[in-house]
Amino acid sequence: PFVDTYKIPFLTKYLGMRKSWLLISQIFLIISLIMLGFSDPSQNLFLTAFFALLTAFFSANQDIIIDAFRIEILDDEFQGAGAAATQFGYRFGGLLAGAGSLYLKSIFTWPEVFLIISGIIFMLSICTIFLVKLDKMNIKKKSNNLLAPFKEFILRNTFYKSLIIILFIFSFKFGDVVAGIMANPFYVKIGFSNIDIANASKIFGVIMTLLGVFIGGYLVKQIGLINSLIISGVFQILSNLLYVLLNNVGPEFSFLIITVAGENFSGGLGSAAFVAYLSVLCKKEYSATQYALLSSFMGLARTLLSSPSGFIVESFGWGNFFIISTIFGLPGLIILFWMKDRFPINMQILGRAR
Incomplete structure (x- = not known):
């Protein structure tokens, strides 16, 4: 409910609700990934688990916002195509982060692999700035009631x-x-x-x-x-x-x-x-x-x-x-x-x- 209701100071004014929340989620996702990559579970398992939890949280938040953005910019007749596009991105991203990371591990250390993946996310997050600003679309003002x-x-x-x-x-x-x-x-x-x-x-x-x-x-x-x-x-x-x-x-x-x-x-x-x-x-x-x-x-x-x-x-x-x-x-x-x-x-x- 928070990403549907509350605005982020400064960013929402220039980027709109969806883009501002998406950008913030991506920034924290990048930070969490880097910290996870440099953590050592053999030295501090709790810290590694904490950064893994943060990564999962901000990743899920990013997914929610992307889905909301897709729903809002597309008419019902195009939701099938939109779903196909997001599913393609999800599968390709999973392949890149999964098999791609294992391939990179044969060349680099794990911290370096996490830095590379974080760098890719950073480059993709730049695209967020150039997305359509939804506030210009015909969507009514949201209620502040979380229920x-x-x-x-x-x-x-x-x-x-x-x-x-x-x-x-x-x-x-x-x-x-x-x-x-x-x-x-x-x-x-x-x-x-x-x-x-x-x-x-x-x-x-x-x-x-x-x-x-x-x-x-x-x-x-x-x-x-x-x-x-x-x-x-x-x-x-x-x-x-x-x-x-x-x-x-x-x-x-x-x-x-x-x-x-x-x-x-x-x-x-x-x-x-x-x-x-x-x-x-x-x-x-x-x-x-x-x-x-x-x-x-x-x-x-x-x-x-x-x-x-x-x-x-x-x-x-x-x-x-x-x-x-x-x-x-x-x-x-x-x-x-x-x-x-x-x-x-x-x-x-x-x-x-x-």
Whole structure:
């Protein structure tokens, strides 16, 4: 609620609300990363954990503001394309910070790697200054009441239908999350080497994810949100069955490629449509708060479901585990079909400011 409500002295006047908060978040993110890189967990674990926490906090804050900015500058019909663009940036950034950092580590020390990554973020943060100033757009003044974003969402949809929306958000990626959490342990267990997994997941998998993201954004534009979500939901469920096939076949690299391709493509497809859906639910005055709240329910599902996954594998075996994960994907799809007839998108966004 703070980034939706409070202005930063001096900066807001010249940059606007979104840009000023984004720039501040990026500055503190850079500082946190540098401090994290120069900390030594063997000497002071608490200090390293503290800087890691700060990095996560400012990184999450940056994500929230970017999503709010995207929601506010785009009309509903372009939210699919906007979601695809941000998902592409997220995936590419993850690849750069993950695999890129490991590559840099072969040349530089860890503090130097963190400095390089911080330098890249600094150069990108300069772009913030040149973004559109949202204060010039037709967005009403925000209320100073921190509860206003929550109240508006519930009143717009009624308490009952708000619960349905939240339940759908929580359950849409049930099966995808459950299977994805255990994918790498599964690959190792059936006999694939780390090199095989890296080649399939980190290279081919990323390509298929990006392909899925862009096709997902295109589908949102062409056939609408609910239909796109239904198609991606079906793909997510079917992709889990590829793990069952791989479990029966064994460590055949070609089948690993097929499994990774199906899983990552369906994940990208679903992410683009899902992010677009969350975006159109948000009222522009409260886009940061409402998007952060709605997306947190998706994160909550991932957190809650990660714990029992190992227990399910131990109890039922890998093949049955992935069949169970497929079944977990059905509730979200059932809610979608209910929404299509009884609670369409235009009803969910009725009364929302544009």
